[in-house]
Amino acid sequence: MSESTPLTTPTAPGPHLLVVDDDADMLRLLTIRLSAAGYRVTAVSSAEAAMTQLHIERPQLVLSDVRLPGRDGLALFDDIRSQHHSLPVILLTAHGTIPDAVQATERGVFSYLTKPFDGKSLLDKIAQALSLSAPADSAPSGSTQTWQHQIISRSSRMAELLAEARMVAQSDASVLLRGESGTGKEMLAQAIHQAGTRANKPFIAVNCGAIPEALLESELFGHVKGAFTGAVANHVGLFQAAQGGTLLLDEIGDMPLALQVKLLRVLQERTMRPLGSSQSIPVDVRIISATHRDLDQAMAEGQFRADLFYRLNVVTLTLPPLSERREDIPLLGNHFLVKLADKYKKRLSGFAPEALIALSTAAWPGNVRQLYNVVEQVCALSTTPLVPLALVQRALRSPSVEVLTFAEAKQRFERDYLVGLLKLTDGNVADAAHLADRNRTEFYRLMQKHGLTPGLFKGDGGTALPPAV
Secondary structure, eight states, X not given: OOTTSOEEOOOOSSOEEEEEOSOHHHHHHHHHHHHHTTOEEEEESSHHHHHHHHHHOOOSEEEEESOOSSSOHHHHHHHHHHHOTTOOEEEEEOGGGHHHHHHHHHHXXXXXXXXXXXXXXXXXXXXXXXXXXXXXXXXXXXXXXXXXXXXXXXXXXXXXXXXXXXXXXXXXXXXXEEOOTTSOHHHHHHHHHHHSTTTTSXXXXXXXXXXXXXXXXXXXXXXXXXSSTTOOSOBOOHHHHTTTSEEEEETGGGSOHHHHHHHHHHHHHSEEOOBTOSSOEEOOOEEEEEESSOHHHHHHTTSSOHHHHHHHOSEEEEOOOGGGOGGGHHHHHHHHHHHHHHHTTOOOOEEOHHHHHHHHHSOOTTHHHHHHHHHHHHHHHOOSSEEOHHHHHHHHTXXXXXGOOHHHHHHHHXXXXXXXXXXXXXXXXXXXHHHTTOOHHHHHHHHHHTTOOGGGGSTTOOSOOOOOO
């Protein structure tokens, strides 16, 4: 096969792939294997021939060897990215070029496989890439990729996560989202909802750590008039409000044990009973739960029920911290800047190069939420079209309280309040509970929640306090 004559398999209903390799035997093997899997394959032997083919017809994925004559696979990727930003590229590499391939994934290559590779792994990677990269104009009318439109990313790690999320979305399996605060768990839950069969039904999120224990049961399951003091009318709970759709139980690790039992019963029986009601109501809701806590440790400490955990944890998806997807920081920063410039009525064209470097190398303990707050601050204060380094540095030095969620702030205040009372009373729980206007049982439960014991505050208080959670 000459370089100027690409080999194209007969037109097939499957997606069109462009395969690039200067090894004629490997090219033939890949063509046969991919054609047998239902793909239409165009095979060429150099980067130059690949770019020529791209001008003739845009494929849906490029599969290229790293080692090519003339321009190599990495240079080919750079050329493709400059002209076809959303076109996924998978690299094939020998062991000696793995570092180059890893670096390429950080720049946006979808994935890479080392030779000799497993045929199933190759087909799986291609399927994942295609599921995330189908062009909008190939989607049925009224059905674009809006399911993930809020998630801005070019990192291969996020691409793999989104591929898993899309597969999970097609079922009704319960999903547990793990990840640090601010990584975008609620956004991913919305994406799963949008990609599933319940997309035209309600999506409702509730933060289990932000609602007082006494009110959370009523919020979830509802109540009837007269169920308790102050229940002056019937109240529809969130399970009813989400009927037919998806309910996100955010910060599920903060749910009180007593309520965990009731939630487990609802999940097992698929029915619920509002507070004060004698009649059960059928429940048809997909459950997605999310937490930044280590639930394995919480179970070991008796703070989370194992039976509920296994009900919620049918599928686990873990969101990486922003520090592990740094290639997304410039993309996210500029996306937020455009969005916030409109809010603040500013004409901003972007970040100065050194400002973008500062953003890309910062620690980001607060993850994407902190990045948004930093961009909002520089947007509000910027007086020039190009955001300067000084403003970014100033925003990065701002107190971290800006990136606390309401639940985190509430948790911190509650712990500090208990510590203050116990110090004041030298660990006398009865006196501390009296000052807090709470009964002793409830006060002990709050202490247990925060890992506090009376002995920590007696006498000299020489024992160190446990770290804040």
